[in-house]
Amino acid sequence: MINKIFHLDKFQTNIKIEIISGLTTFMSMAYILLVNPVLLAESGMPLQAAFTATVWASILPTLIMSFFANLPIALAPGMGVNAFFTYTLVHGMGLSWENALAAVFISGLLFTIIATFNIPRYIMLSVPKQLKVAIGAGIGFFITLIGFQNAGITVKDDTTMIMLGNLANPSTLLAIFGLIFTVTLMHKKIKGALLWGILAITLVSMLFGLSETPKSIHNIISTNIPSISPTFMQLDFGNVLKVSFLSVFFSMTMVDLFNAMGTFIGLSSKIGENPDGSIRGLKAATIADATGTLMGSMLGTSPVTSYLESITGISEGGKTGLVALTCAVLFLISLVFAPLVELIPTVATAPCLILVGAFMMQDIKEIDFSEISESLPAFLIIASMPFTYSIVSGFGLGFISYCIIQTCTGKIKTVSPVLWLVSICFLINFIVS
DSSP states (O other): OHHHHHTTTTTTOOHHHHHHHHHHHHHHHTTHHHHHHHHHHTTTOOHHHHHHHHHHHHHHHHHHIIIIIOOSOOEEEOTTHHHIIIIIIIIITOOOHHHHHHHHHHHHHHHHHHHHTTOHHHHHHHSOHHHHHHHHHHHHHHHHHHHHHHHTSEEEETTTEEEEOOTTSHHHHHHHHHHHHHHHHHHTTOTTHHHHHHHHHHHHHHHTTSSOOOSSGGGTOOSSOOOSTTTTTOOOOTTTOSGGGHHHHHHHHHHHHHHHHHHHHHHHHHHOBOTTSOBTTHHHHHHHHHHHHHHHHHHTOSOEEEOTTHHHHHHTTOOSHHHHHHHHHHHHHGGGGHHHHHHOOHHHHHHHHHHHHHHTTGGGGGSOTTSHHHHHHHHHHHHHHHHTTOHHHHHHHHHHHHHHHHHHTTOGGGSOHHHHHHHHHHHHHHHHO
């Protein structure tokens, strides 16, 4: 039956290989179960409910990817967009987390519509490569800044706005230790290095009295699963149905889209291509990604995306949706570890944020900084996201400047109508906000 569902013979694989691959993928991305609830809690969302929402928002779209697309790709709330949710929408724009969930819902609905009509390919083509690369790098810098702040490496300063923190502070020293420890694990290709890093920092923090110590095994593992009701269907559209929010919806949709397409393109040579060169199961995979964000908003979490960490399982030989199904089952089992989230100090997740930021910088070499008319808009995206503490501002300044510079340098024909429309929306948002 399993062979019939996932066509194991066709892809020259077997159940053992697929399950081992699924376990490998899960271990490489399980850190999100500890990091995402902590980031969402900073928006005011109940921590335990955020954990349960994160788990279910990983299970359901991963099952869709498994059975609908038959691809070895797992999904979960994405890094970068969760920072967008908390620090741009809630802290930056003053929305409640319920408002932010409504914004995620609208973004997910928009993404689902364009995915259903196979539009993502045309949007991807309309945005110049250097801007797409810059968006990832800019978000990487933004996430790194949050990691630095949580670790105490950077602190607020009234004169310079930001300065180096006290590196002798025990929590900051612990974060630095955790960063070095996690990098060492990654260098040695230890599966689940980010997860082990978070757990190691938490343990050391407990041993030195810097964080709470569990009083019993029930503080680590429990079959009493936290209710999802505090976040389930808590969307509040009251403050988001405004013209000025068009750029917010577009920014979030584009981040989700670029994350998904970047993952699919990055995995294409591994998961297989169609005879015409297109990615196998691309439309089905994109729909799974889009509906994941839609479901995530209703469950109570930030946008969901396909994880590039799926490459770890694929490298173990995984080729079908049975890999994703294995991940979904492991996500389900992880619900019993809900009490553990309460014990994770903020400093334990800081190295993970810094490392994810570093991962997102890998493609920056593809930007040709010798051609200023092409590189300046990309640079503005990268620099303005952390310096304005807003992913939306980075998008807007980069897109608007690209259209203006290309017009002034006689290359207006290289700007697509889609890019003009988006830039105008950003401009209106800057004026009215």
